Amino acid sequence: MSDHQPAKPEVLYPDYPRLSRVYEQLNDDEDARVCKDIPEDACRHQPRNFFAYLVANTFSKVADELSSARLILPWLLGAAGASSGFAGFLVPIREAGVLIPQLMVAAFIRRLARRKVVWLLGAFLSMLALAAMALAAGTLQGSEVGWAVVGALVVYSLARGLCSVAAKDVLGKTVSKTRRGALMGYSASVAGVATLLVGLYAEFGTGAEPVNLTLFLGGAAALWLLSLLAFSQIQEAPGATEGGGNAASVALRSLGIVLTDRDFRRFVLARGLLLSIALVPPFFVLLAQEHAGSSAAGLGLMIIASGLAASLSSPVWGRLSDRSSRWTMALAAFGGATLCAVTAMLAWLELTLLASPWVHALLFFGISICHGGARLARKVYLVDMATAQTRAQYVAVSNTLIGLALLALGSVGLLTTWIGVAGVIAMLGGISLIAALYGLNLKEISG
Numbered sequence: 516m517s518d519h520q521p522a523k524p525e526v527l528y529p530d531y532p533r534l535s536r537v538y539e540q541l542n543d544d545e546d547a548r549v550c551k552d553i554p555e556d557a558c559r560h561q562p563r564n565f566f567a568y569l570v571a572n573t574f575s576k577v578a579d580e581l582s583s584a585r586l587i588l589p590w591l592l593g594a595a596g597a598s599s600g601f602a603g604f605l606v607p608i609r610e611a612g613v614l615i616p617q618l619m620v621a622a623f624i625r626r627l628a629r630r631k632v633v634w635l636l637g638a639f640l641s642m643l644a645l646a647a648m649a650l651a652a653g654t655l656q657g658s659e660v661g662w663a664v665v666g667a668l669v670v671y672s673l674a675r676g677l678c679s680v681a682a683k684d685v686l687g688k689t690v691s692k693t694r695r696g697a698l699m700g701y702s703a704s705v706a707g708v709a710t711l712l713v714g715l716y717a718e719f720g721t722g723a724e725p726v727n728l729t730l731f732l733g734g735a736a737a738l739w740l741l742s743l744l745a746f747s748q749i750q751e752a753p754g755a756t757e758g759g760g761n762a763a764s765v766a767l768r769s770l771g772i773v774l775t776d777r778d779f780r781r782f783v784l785a786r787g788l789l790l791s792i793a794l795v796p797p798f799f800v801l802l803a804q805e806h807a808g809s810s811a812a813g814l815g816l817m818i819i820a821s822g823l824a825a826s827l828s829s830p831v832w833g834r835l836s837d838r839s840s841r842w843t844m845a846l847a848a849f850g851g852a853t854l855c856a857v858t859a860m861l862a863w864l865e866l867t868l869l870a871s872p873w874v875h876a877l878l879f880f881g882i883s884i885c886h887g888g889a890r891l892a893r894k895v896y897l898v899d900m901a902t903a904q905t906r907a908q909y910v911a912v913s914n915t916l917i918g919l920a921l922l923a924l925g926s927v928g929l930l931t932t933w934i935g936v937a938g939v940i941a942m943l944g945g946i947s948l949i950a951a952l953y954g955l956n957l958k959e960i961s962g
Contacts, residue, residue: 562687565747569702571775574742575638576706581713581735582645584609587795588664590814591652591728597661604665606797607922611671613679614918618678620911629751630684634741637677649732652903687898687906689751692703696840700833704886705756706751709826713841714822718815730854758765772912778900778958785911785957786893787920788950789844790942792851792886794924798943799882801936803864803875817878824883833895840896841957847888854881855944862937874881889950900960 559634581587624630644667651663686695713731746874773780803813835843858878868874901909930939 571742571746572702573705577709578738580710580734581731595660596657611918614914630721634681637674638743640674642828645736654730654830660844696833696836698828703829711822714818722804791946795943806869807872813872820876822879828884832891834893840892845951845954848947852944852948859937859941
């Protein structure tokens with residue numbers, strides 16, 4: 516009998532033998548560990564951190580879809596008899612509330628050797644805010660539910676701001692460069708499937724009724740609790756705490772980085788131009804309501820389209836972003852510009868096919884793909900461009916400036932009075948084209 520037994524395949528991460536196998540298969544790590552831009556201690560725990568972050572991020576994404584300020588909350592307020600004026604505040608509060616306070620948050624985070632506790636606090640507050648919305652939706656009517664939902668949304672958006680800053684910092688400390696895009700892609704894909712199931716329920720069930728949308732919000736609160744439990748499992752090593760001084764003074768000094776850091780300044784401008792893709796989806800919804808009505812079936816088809824777009828495209832966008840996030844941003848922006856041009860042309864020609872909600876669902880599917888690609892690629896670009904010392908500052912400064920720009924550009928809806936919904940879509944498509952061309956001039960930092 517031979518003394519030589521076949522050697523067992525080496526486990527790249529011996530601390531987590533089972534997780535290691537799955538992690539290696541998902542990321543093609545067959546020959547060597549990939550640990551770029553993270554310390555060795557973090558590399559040891561990479562499979563655990565990868566999947567803990569993946570699960571937490573997935574649950575939080577689904578919770579966001581179940582409480583969408585673009586679809587779910589407006590539908591809920593309308594069903595409860597609240598004034599339509601409340602709906603106009605939802606998207607600006609949801610987006611700007613997340614972004615603008617982040618300079619202060621980042622200055623506070625810099626004082627902490629471990630930053631995941633900030634994310635956990637944000638998750639807990641998010642859970643409470645959504646639970647409050649569900650309670651209000653189930654017990655109040657008219658303007659009372661409107662005020663309650665808007666007030667809870669302020670808390671929710673600020674809590675999401677805590678999570679946003681901390682999440683990118685923790686990701687940069689615990690998951691290797693060239694693996695971050697794949698992680699976010701997988702997360703968005705799974706969340707997209709869950710969103711698809713929600714859309715099927717809204718389409719074929721009774722999702723337009725207040726009680727069911729109340730259940731959506733309650734489910735979103737429960738998902739934040741599960742997300743909190745998953746994120747708490749991340750093994751985060753202590754990090755640098757320099758720069759954690761007075762929040763206000765640090766915030767003011769941090770803004771100066773836009774003037775002194777050319778690459779960062781160009782990224783902020785590119786991200787500002789990409790807001791055109793973020794702002795245009797609600798106008799696709801308005802166009803659908805103009806031409807095909809605003810039945811509950813229309814909501815369900817839009818949710819289905821959003822879920823399919825994320826589940827099918829996100830892994831591809833993630834892989835492309837790991838190869839070249841600047842090219843991926845440009846590709847997504849160009850796709851958005853093209854789709855906006857086609858949609859506007861269909862509206863101007865007043866074709867009868869726009870009377871079908873399925874056509875609008877298809878258009879919404881396309882713009883959701885482009886929006887998801889631009890969003891994922893610019894996140895990967897920022898995390899890869901930053902260092903452990905600058906990451907939180909980069910995230911906070913860019914988010915604060917983009918939040919202010921968002922509030923300013925949010926008034927673009929007023930232009931529908933003069934140029935119509937199709938005209939606004941065409942205008943935002945033109946800005947997306949500029950974003951695509953400008954994005955190609957960014958510095959290559961991937962790989």
